[in-house]
Amino acid sequence: MIQPKTIALIITTGILVSLPHFLNPYWVDVLNNIGIYAILGLSLNIIVGHTGLFNLGHASFYAVGAYTAAILNTKYQIPILWLIPVCGLSAGLFAMIIARPIIHLRGDYLCIVTIGVNEIVRIALINNVFGLTGGSNGIFGIDRPNVFGMTIRTPMEFYYLILVFGAVTIFLFRQLEYSRFGRALNYLREDETAAEGSGINTAHYKLAAFVVGAVWAGMVGNIYAAKMTIISPESFAFWESVIIFAIVILGGSGSIPGVILGAVLIVGLPELFRDLASARMFFFGAAMVAMMIFRTQGILPPRPRQYALPQNHASEEGGK
């Protein structure tokens, strides 16, 4: 028997796969941006949504991934997509180094330090650290990605690349939610003392949340570098972190569909209302204020997890 969920999944997949054929390249590119921000949002969601750690420096992890891809590709001509794991690892390692000393900070304090980290990274990139980052001009001449001998060039081709990466991300992160690791992050968010008192190594999981989020942001950085072929420090400014943060909070922190919706709204809507561009920030601000008053948990908050209960207990449940 086919379940309604499966049907919905097939229909959504069908729409997403055929969508770019009905749109002009400009709109396909808008979708690509939405996709990139959605995946960035999902990666930040691990840190902010699931673990409850305020991170307003997520763009720094994204930057490390993008620059790793750009430097290794332009200097050593390593095919850009092969570098995806390397970008993930470098961003993860960077997160591990910077998060370890600050992880014990709570709430707003952690938030402020992450803003600082973001600025340090941006300014380091501008100052051409180690002579590798190309200063404020950034790095250009990054290769187009190549999949099975086919060069990915047009927005439509990138669309499919991002779609596949996004689908894999959603699948894996959903698995993560239904696991010991995912639950541990939630316990931390709910009550750190109780989590530690239940035998959970809270320091370890906070760090792990940062690293997992950073690894994913680093991998998205690779795709971004490949898509733009030129990257510069301004693409990874504090403002980027704010947008990613807003996507998570507005959409519904801790919820995969919520974060995707957040990306559609925050990245997509301003494109729809281009004519009102000057009033964009006004609406954006007003929407955020309204959200914080009327729906603090976001538009699509996470739904409780369902578990297949062991048989003997499940039957008991049915009887009551």
Add this chain to the structure above:
Amino acid sequence: MTLLSVSRLTKSFGGLMAVNSVSFEVASDSVVGLIGPNGAGKTTVFNLITGIYRADQGEILFKDKSIVRLPTHRIISQGIARTFQTIRLFQNLSALENVLAGCHCQMKSGVIASLFHTPRQRREEKMALEEAMEALAFVGLDSSAMQLAKNLSYGKQRLLEIARALATRPSLIVLDEPAGGMNEYETWQLVALIEKMKERGITVLLIEHDMSLVMKVCENIVVLEYGSKIAEGTPDEIKTDPRVIEAYLGVEEDD
């Protein structure tokens, strides 16, 4: 056999001597009560045992091994479980997930296994679910497994905390005012539950203000006042100890 041995435990906060050179022992398979007026330092002792505070001085031996420098989560996985005086559940998660938190330290899956749901991870998850349901059934909450913790009644929340503690498979469970806020019927159920834990071979150390409960379930009682131990003995000895009567039963300052 001694399961837990606390010797000359001392902790001060600024100028306040919260716990002053307290020593006592908890024998295996016994129920020990820690009583004393409010502010006597009972909860501080519990927080020292479970590593939430660091002791200034003194030694805590559990199964003959020092646990005084270990972080809380390590102490828990060594076999000491606790509940909190003010209920500390994961309010927005289901009762089942609260208990699964207790199962955490018995499980091994890391982030990679969790991302890819390896066969080992699936097996482990299934076993944890069964164990969590069993712990819920033990305290009589299996029919509320899918309810959010915050939607449970106060008494049930207390029981859920006990279930979460039991899921860590402890040999010693430390209960901080388990009957606090419970009505008579719920307290009576709690007494039965403590007896059941004892039958299972779990040693119980508890703080409690409900004297009838303490006198009923505890085999040994330690009395604290102003951070120091003033008496120790069986319920009958404690009931007749003049210092205890003066310090605690005589000048009731509770609530």
